[in-house]
Amino acid sequence: MKYTCTLIAVKDMEKAKQFYHDVLGLEVVSDFGANVTLTGGIALQTVDTWRNFIHKQEKEIVFGNNACELYFEEDDMDGFIKKLNSIKSILYVHPLLEHSWGQRVVRFYDLDKHIIEVGENMNMVVKRFINTGLSIEETAIRMDVPIDYVKSCFA
Secondary structure, eight states, X not given: OOOOOEEEEESOHHXXXXXXXXXXXXXXXXXXXXXXXXXXXXXXEEHHHHHHHTTOOGGGOOSOOOSOEEEEEESOHHHHHHHXXXXXXXXXXXXXXXXXXXXXXXXXXXXXXXXXXXXXXXHHHHHHHHHTTOOHHHHHHHHTOOHHHHHHTTO
């Protein structure tokens, strides 16, 4: 068996495709109208067809349940945040924050209230700490990771 992708239901396919392209840079791999596959392992399905596939009533399809997210990593977190802040329609779960291990993340909703998290690539977190003058050992302590993990980020 092989995992293929994550499928999310959307209310407006054209707007969803545009959002994922404009905000996250995802491209359409295949477009079958009611089902669209994007780069990155995400498929969009119209809510009406999805509801029929799983034999549910419209009231049983719940958007904005805050129970899962699509996770992305970004090398240029500052650049991404600048881009995200320029998009007036973005509804944030929370603004940019830094976790205790040093990774900066932002969470926001797509047009259908699916949560999207964009986190700073962990290699970039390591490099950011090293660039501030921390040693490999100090970086490992700061991030609460093994020294070998820090070293592997430079391989």
